[in-house]
Amino acid sequence: xxxxxxxxxxxxxxxxxxxxxxxxxxxxxxxxxxxxxxxxxxxxxxxxxxxxxxxxxxxxxxxxxxxxxxxxxxxxxxxxxxxxxxxxxxxxxxxxxxxxxxxxxxxxxxxxxxxxxxxxxxxxxxxxxxxxxxxxxxxxxxxxxxxxxxxxxxxxxxxxxxxxxxxxxxxxxxxxxxxxxxxxxxxxxxxxxxxxxxxxxxxxxxxxxxxxxxxxxxxxxxxxxxxxxxxxxxxxxxxxxxxxxxxxxxxxxxxxxxxxxxxxxxxxxxxxxxxxxxxxxxxxxxxxxxxxxxxxxxxxxxxxxxxxxxxxxxxxxxxxxxxxxxxxxxxxxxxxxxxxxxxxxxxxxxxxxxxxxxxxxxxxxxxxxxxxxxxxxxxxxxxxxxxxxxxxxxxxxxxxxxxxxxxxxxxxxxxxxxxxxxxxxxxxxxxxxxxxxxxxxxxxxxxxxxxxxxxxxxxxxxxxxxxxxxxxxxxxxxxxxxxxxxxxxxxxxxxxxxxxxxxxxxxxxxxxxxxxxxxxxxxxxxxxxxxxxxxxxxxxxxxxxxxxxxxxxxxxxxxxxxxxxxxxxxxxxxxxxxxxxxxxxxxxxxxxxxxxxxxxxxxxxxxxxxxxxxxxxxxxxxxxxxxxxxxxxxxxxxxxxxxxxxxxxxxxxxxxxxxxxxxxxxxxxxxxxxxxxxxxxxxxxxxxxxxxxxxxxxxxxxxxxxxxxxxxxxxxxxxxxxxxxxxxxxxxxxxxxxxxxxxxxxxxxxxxxxxxxxxxxxxxxxxxxxxxxxxxxxxxxxxxxxxxxxxxxxxxxxxxxxxxxxxxxxxxxxxxxxxxxxxxxxxxxxxxxxxxxxxxxxxxxxxxxxxxxxxxxxxxxxxxxxxxxxxxxxxxxxxxxxxxxxxxxxxxxxxxxxxxxxxxxxxxxxxxxxxxxxxxxxxxxx
Numbered sequence: 001x002x003x004x005x006x007x008x009x010x011x012x013x014x015x016x017x018x019x020x021x022x023x024x025x026x027x028x029x030x031x032x033x034x035x036x037x038x039x040x041x042x043x044x045x046x047x048x049x050x051x052x053x054x055x056x057x058x059x060x061x062x063x064x065x066x067x068x069x070x071x072x073x074x075x076x077x078x079x080x081x082x083x084x085x086x087x088x089x090x091x092x093x094x095x096x097x098x099x100x101x102x103x104x105x106x107x108x109x110x111x112x113x114x115x116x117x118x119x120x121x122x123x124x125x126x127x128x129x130x131x132x133x134x135x136x137x138x139x140x141x142x143x144x145x146x147x148x149x150x151x152x153x154x155x156x157x158x159x160x161x162x163x164x165x166x167x168x169x170x171x172x173x174x175x176x177x178x179x180x181x182x183x184x185x186x187x188x189x190x191x192x193x194x195x196x197x198x199x200x201x202x203x204x205x206x207x208x209x210x211x212x213x214x215x216x217x218x219x220x221x222x223x224x225x226x227x228x229x230x231x232x233x234x235x236x237x238x239x240x241x242x243x244x245x246x247x248x249x250x251x252x253x254x255x256x257x258x259x260x261x262x263x264x265x266x267x268x269x270x271x272x273x274x275x276x277x278x279x280x281x282x283x284x285x286x287x288x289x290x291x292x293x294x295x296x297x298x299x300x301x302x303x304x305x306x307x308x309x310x311x312x313x314x315x316x317x318x319x320x321x322x323x324x325x326x327x328x329x330x331x332x333x334x335x336x337x338x339x340x341x342x343x344x345x346x347x348x349x350x351x352x353x354x355x356x357x358x359x360x361x362x363x364x365x366x367x368x369x370x371x372x373x374x375x376x377x378x379x380x381x382x383x384x385x386x387x388x389x390x391x392x393x394x395x396x397x398x399x400x401x402x403x404x405x406x407x408x409x410x411x412x413x414x415x416x417x418x419x420x421x422x423x424x425x426x427x428x429x430x431x432x433x434x435x436x437x438x439x440x441x442x443x444x445x446x447x448x449x450x451x452x453x454x455x456x457x458x459x460x461x462x463x464x465x466x467x468x469x470x471x472x473x474x475x476x477x478x479x480x481x482x483x484x485x486x487x488x489x490x491x492x493x494x495x496x497x498x499x500x501x502x503x504x505x506x507x508x509x510x511x512x513x514x515x516x517x518x519x520x521x522x523x524x525x526x527x528x529x530x531x532x533x534x535x536x537x538x539x540x541x542x543x544x545x546x547x548x549x550x551x552x553x554x555x556x557x558x559x560x561x562x563x564x565x566x567x568x569x570x571x572x573x574x575x576x577x578x579x580x581x582x583x584x585x586x587x588x589x590x591x592x593x594x595x596x597x598x599x600x601x602x603x604x605x606x607x608x609x610x611x612x613x614x615x616x617x618x619x620x621x622x623x624x625x626x627x628x629x630x631x632x633x634x635x636x637x638x639x640x641x642x643x644x645x646x647x648x649x650x651x652x653x654x655x656x657x658x659x660x661x662x663x664x665x666x667x668x669x670x671x672x673x674x675x676x677x678x679x680x681x682x683x684x685x686x687x688x689x690x691x692x693x694x695x696x697x698x699x700x701x702x703x704x705x706x707x708x709x710x711x712x713x714x715x716x717x718x719x720x721x722x723x724x725x726x727x728x729x730x731x732x733x734x735x736x737x738x739x740x741x742x743x744x745x746x747x748x749x750x751x752x753x754x755x756x757x758x759x760x761x762x763x764x765x766x767x768x769x770x771x772x773x774x775x776x777x778x779x780x781x782x783x784x785x786x787x788x789x790x791x792x793x794x795x796x797x798x799x800x801x802x803x804x805x806x807x808x809x810x811x812x813x814x815x816x817x818x819x820x821x822x823x824x825x826x827x828x829x830x831x832x833x834x835x836x837x838x839x840x841x842x843x844x845x846x847x848x849x850x851x852x853x854x855x856x857x858x859x860x861x862x863x864x865x866x867x868x869x870x871x872x873x874x875x876x877x878x879x880x881x882x883x884x885x886x887x888x889x890x891x892x893x894x895x896x897x898x899x900x901x902x903x904x905x906x907x908x909x910x911x912x913x914x915x916x917x918x919x920x921x922x923x924x925x926x
Contacts, residue, residue, distance in 0.1 A: 081157060449465065753787055
């Protein structure tokens with residue numbers, strides 16, 4: 001992977017204007033689509049298959065007057081009279097409401113069939129209305145007309161307040177806090193880079209990535225239902241990871257420039273090394289977000305996919321746009337002091353003077369402190385984070401209602417008025433539906449059902465009990481004692497559902513369902529709560545596997561996963577302190593104390609998993625590298641920590657700033673997520689990764705890097721820190737010394753195909769434009785060699801290069817450049833299909849030389865002549881021969897040689913398997 005990224009980085013640097021233009025064009029196109037398609041976001045949360053959702057769907061079909069989105073007009077007499085004294089004005093107002101486009105029903109609250117709810121002293125009454133569709137999908141201007149009607153109805157002695165779910169906002173809340181977060185990130189970057197100019201680059205690249213992602217989601221919202229919080233969540237994640245990913249690559253580029261590396265070379269190396277880690281970090285976040293499918297909740301799946309797509313775009317921007325911008329900036333990103341030194345020394349950086357004071361003493365002192373007595377450090381961290389996590393026991397989950405709107409909005413003021421004058425349950429009524437088509441006395445069945453429900457605990461009153469027009473369905477509107485998020489309301493729903501079977505039997509009714517938006521919210525909360533454990537197992541299990549692959553260790557993944565759980569516990573504990581206890585609410589701009597959005601825990605667990613693994617990789621991989629080179633377990637901790645800590649500190653502070661900026665002025669749905677992520681990142685980076693991790697590694701010593709051999713053989717190998725780049729650079733140096741080669745092999749060992757044993761070590765090189773005949777009577781050895789040079793087989797050790805591509809990292813690229821012609825194929829036809837363009841990078845592999853000789857005989861030599869044309873362009877040809885005749889060519893091979901205009905292009909190679917004795921070196925002999 002690192003070799004591919006190295007070439008990608010250099011290519012983007014060379015084609016910098018094209019890369020920048022492509023991304024800007026994509027941004028414009030997405031903007032045009034978003035505006036032109038005019039999509040709208042949803043504030044409704046649904047789970048198909050739940051009883052509440054099935055009830056709502058049935059209401060829409062059989063009792064449409066009770067479906068749609070509910071609203072309220074609360075009439076309050078303020079002059080000491082009763083609402084009856086204002087009956088004419090109230091009726092006229094409801095008639096005006098009925099004339100608004102999109103209104104399904106708006107009966108007078110004085111109607112005997114559907115009377116409005118009155119206050120105990122008759123000073124207020126609620127008029128109900130139903131609108132078609134969901135918030136954000138109402139007819140244009142409908143809400144504005146309703147607000148105008150309510151304002152006009154306000155007279156001396158009568159106040160009119162508009163409220164209900166119709167006012168639930170579907171707009172994307174974006175405020176100055178996000179700008180403050182970006183400014184904070186800019187300051188941190190300027191301090192980290194000690195320069196303002198490079199500090200802008202991660203901000204710009206992150207904003208471009210977020211812009212493309214958000215505009216794409218806005219365009220898609222015209223074709224599918226997307227929750228409104230998706231945009232804010234995507235912006236928050238995209239900015240945080242986009243800035244951090246750019247920081248990782250740019251900081252590596254700057255450090256290489258400070259050592260005098262060429263600009264384009266440095267961009268390639270930075271993309272290959274830090275870019276590999278960025279891909280891993282992004283992949284972990286994406287996998288965790290896509291893992292939200294375990295919840296089986298459609299709206300959460302959409303949010304997860306949108307967030308994962310945003311992270312993926314951020315990775316693409318970091319690997320393509322960022323190298324292009326770094327290429328545009330060129331030498332300006334090199335530290336000024338280094339530029340001056342190079343200018344004064346003929347463009348070459350002089351050897352640095354040894355300066356002991358330059359050592360990062362502060363970071364060394366910290367890591368020495370936390371590893372001096374590691375057991376004490378571990379106990380202090382675990383106890384401290386454990387104490388922080390204790391409030392989790394009081395954390396309650398739910399979905400937002402209008403009581404979570406800002407206090408200065410009409411929706412919140414009407415909500416508070418209804419709760420105060422009528423009762424909290426009137427803001428979240430429950431609907432009970434029943435099929436009464438088989439009842440002999442439908443009206444009597446409805447009355448009996450109403451009485452059964454009235455006798456239940458936590459029922460404030462039954463507001464309405466009526467059959468539909470067809471008298472085949474009954475609807476009972478139940479007002480609970482508590483609000484939508486009260487535990488008593490959830491208990492009432494459970495009670496009614498458990499009693500429904502007895503009601504069906506006793507009252508001769510069927511299909512009793514408890515539904516309504518309040519019941520939907522309770523069902524969603526229950527489903528999300530049930531999904532926490534399997535999702536947690538998925539995330540922790542995934543982290544164990546991924547980190548075992550990266551670090552080739554058992555203990556490091558276990559430590560990392562337990563550390564992740566500690567970070568999650570601290571994050572959720574602080575959320576409980578803020579939203580359940582109300583600590584710091586006013587300072588944070590939070591206007592509600594109560595349950596947090598139900599999908600906060602599962603969403604934050606997914607995102608924090610990716611970020612925690614990100615910091616783990618950047619810190620611990622450097623420690624592992626030091627340990628592999630030196631064997632000094634304790635010294636590797638200090639050196640690896642000192643080298644990696646500055647970038648991790650800057651990255652964590654940036655993420656904290658971005659997440660925290662979404663708290664003041666943000667929506668109630670997003671605020672707990674932002675707080676959890678901000679706290680989780682801070683705790684994970686500074687307490688877990690930079691304090692607990694060094695202590696645990698110091699306690700384990702060299703055992704930290706132990707992995708059973710059988711497990712090591714099973715796990716795939718990932719090049720996270722750009723280890724493959726060393727092979728690419730070595731091959732470049734070798735090529736500069738020996739020239740370009742079609743195939744290069746050095747100490748190459750590969751297992752035999754289909755048999756036990758091995759081929760190699762193989763050492764040698766094949767020049768472009770040559771014909772190599774691999775002679776062997778051993779079918780397995782010959783097939784293995786041909787598969788190897790075709791890119792179909794990965795070597796066990798050694799170097800294999802086909803032109804500038806190296807195995808095993810570039811096997812796909814090698815295969816794309818190799819034209820393999822199997823036994824019995826039409827050789828002339830296949831050769832005709834091979835384009836001469838790019839022939840200098842191609843390789844033709846023919847399984848049997850006899851087929852080529854036969855084709856030459858049939859075509860009067862045309863097959864060989866066309867092949868030779870390709871060879872003159874640089875294409876190398878390798879053919880297999882079953883005849884191992886020593887120095888003499890077989891008859892078929894000789895016929896091919898005779899057909900060549902330049903027989904000197906021919907090379908013979910004897911290939912045979914290595915003997916069982918490892919002391920004997922065997923391979924290929926020319």
